Amino acid sequence: MFLRNAAIALLFVGAQCFAGCNASAAEPNGTSSPEIWPTNAWQVSTPEEQGMDSASLARLIESVGTYKQDSLMIVRHGKIVAEAYYAPYVAGVSHDLRSVTKSIVSTLTAIELQHGLLDSVDHPVIDLFPDKQIANIDDNKKAMTVQSLLDMTSGIDWQEKAYTPDETIIRMYRSPDRTEFVLSQPMSRAPGTTFYYNSGNPYVLSALITKKTGQSAFDFAKKELFEPLGIKSAKWGAVDAQGVTDGEAGLSLAPHDMARIGYLYLHNGMWDGKQIIPSSWVDRAKAGSVSATFGFHYANLWWSLPEKDAYMARGRHSQLILVLPKLDVVAVMTGILRDDEYYSASRLVDDISNSVKSDNPLPPDAIAQALLAASLRQAASEKPCAVGGTPELAKAVSGKTYQFDANVLHVKTFSLTFSDADPFWEITTETGKTDRPTQHFSGLLGLDGTFRRSPPAAYGINAVRGRWLNENTLSIERRILGHSETQTWALSFSGDEVKVNFENTDGLKAELHGRKIE
Incomplete structure (x- = not known):
């Protein structure tokens, strides 16, 4: 889901602060209790105060820790109920999100619609780039819309799997004009018909943001998304030769700020009385109208498991923003898993769901809460690898x-x-x-x-x-x-x-x- 040259791996992301606050509005599930807005700081609660079981969360934190994860954070009713950082990773460090970046580009596209900068997601794509010398134009390419880019159903002929030099995504990065390269690829099928994961799609959407706003996607995000939500940890690489931010990957956020994105979606695009993105945008992401791979659904650059009432932003090596609307839960996970390792998103949904016992507070449970505290300490304590000795x-x-x-x-x-x-x-x-x-x-x-x-x-x-x-x-x-x-x-x-x-x-x-x- 995201490419990085190992040479670049010598220059990376540093520690950043993060943010959040509170105010009042209606709960996403329609209850009348006052809403919390974490614009300046997240509030913290025991799981039992939010109707969750500390012992279940302790087991989940231990289970996640058996994989190569960096963090796990769970928010219910607007308050952090569990927050684990697995050593050597520590709290507050911005994390490379890989393809979670795509879901942020989706959100920025929604803001374009909200502001009237984009008239419709049904607009044909090639009409939006009259300045590009687009090759291989046929009826299918003329029918390709912004929505088909958002749903990974563009129909563009594309190779993206092992990141070998001949794959399309690598050739895109070597191209002098990456947006024009993507739009010039031949079509393999009619748009809107078949899901095929193509990182060129969000790259074009990022270019569209630049065209419509006169800013890079990162600069647009700072003003219209990150600042309203209190996000201060964002980093997003360099722009390309045309001033376009990489729309398929490259964004880094601290876990607290990842959770703010999920919280925006949990509240149907509303943040502290302001509609940041249309609620209909969230509805489509949640419903996942496109059948994707491995049992997932897809829409608006978000993955979903509709049968579990769950939708999520996912990135390579186990980056995740998970939204569970009926449970009023947002969860965030970051990691360093290899491509042949993974922590099941479906299992995570089940484990979190099973830890929810009530919509109302539970009686305090000192032993369960002590168990949770111990699991958090264990996560923060590094497990040494075996050492055999030192030769002459x-x-x-x-x-x-x-x-x-x-x-x-x-x-x-x-x-x-x-x-x-x-x-x-x-x-x-x-x-x-x-x-x-x-x-x-x-x-x-x-x-x-x-x-x-x-x-x-x-x-x-x-x-x-x-x-x-x-x-x-x-x-x-x-x-x-x-x-x-x-x-x-x-x-x-x-x-x-x-x-x-x-x-x-x-x-x-x-x-x-x-x-x-x-």
């Missing part, structure tokens, strides 16, 4: 710098220092810029089986741990907190040479060769 070789390589041949990661030099009380690593990379040809990165290294978090840097917070696999090979696991990628560097030393096998959760693999220079 460590002394020989400590403090030495290795220079690498040209490689896809653009790594120029690498060094490790084991002798200090706080072991650390250093990397330089080639930038390709004449004014600043190299860039330097460094951080702490945990050798006891746990991650060492480095002080915040401009590109984020490094969390790194290493262990010797044998007498010659050191394996390093590196994360930049809030980014859904994990990197593994296996360094095999032989004399003055080193071979590095690199792999990340996006599936990129690389082999680097270097030699000691000092």
Whole structure:
């Protein structure tokens, strides 16, 4: 659902603050109790006060923790009832949302409609881009509408699965005009007939936002969506050559701000007395009129499970904003799962639903609440990996710098220092810029089986741990907190040479060769 070059993985997301507040209105389920608006801060409650069972949530937090998750947050009746952060991730760090970004682009498109900037989602797409030199125009392409882009039924011939160089999505990113590239692809079917996941669709929708507003989608979002909701943690990459924000991915939000998006949808597009997006937009996302894959439905760039009264924004590596309207629940999850791992959204819906016991407060349960508190502490406590020991070789390589041949990661030099009380690593990379040809990165290294978090840097917070696999090979696991990628560097030393096998959760693999220079 989202592509990132591993070289870019050296520059990422840092810690940010988040926000929220309260006021009064009607509950989404029609009850007369005062509504809470978390524009300045989320209120916190025990689960029992909101009719939920603490013991059930404790089991859920433990279950989610067996996967490679970063966070789980559950809100009922406008108050946080459970909020887990799995070490080494910590609260407040903006998280890479991958394809949850698409659902935000959907929301911005809805705001265009609300403001009258877009006359109708039934408008033919190619008519909206008269300045583009669009190829392969036929009757199907002429019939392609904004709605078909929103429903992933555009009919454009597209390949997007393994992110190999010949796939359409990769060719889109290499194109000098990505919007024109998408619109120029041949049609494989009539629009509106068949679901096919195509990240070019939301890219075009982002370009449409720029065309209609004169702003990038990010700038438009800051004013019309993020500011009204109290969202302050947003980051969204660079614009392309035409000034268009990447509409298919690239947005980062802290979990509290992800929940604000879900809360907006829970309240049918209303926020503290203001209709941010049309309620009909939310109704369509909730209903999921398009049959998608793996039992899901789809509409307006949101996934749904109508039989469970659940709809959600989903992103690669287990990013999720989940809305359960009948239960008055919003849940948020972030993670770093590989593509062959997943936490079932259907199971999560069931587990949350089963923890809801009443629409009214339950009697306090001190033991269950203590169990929940213990599960939250356990989540925040890192589980060390096994460590076998340190070979004599460590002394020989400590403090030495290795220079690498040209490689896809653009790594120029690498060094490790084991002798200090706080072991650390250093990397330089080639930038390709004449004014600043190299860039330097460094951080702490945990050798006891746990991650060492480095002080915040401009590109984020490094969390790194290493262990010797044998007498010659050191394996390093590196994360930049809030980014859904994990990197593994296996360094095999032989004399003055080193071979590095690199792999990340996006599936990129690389082999680097270097030699000691000092």
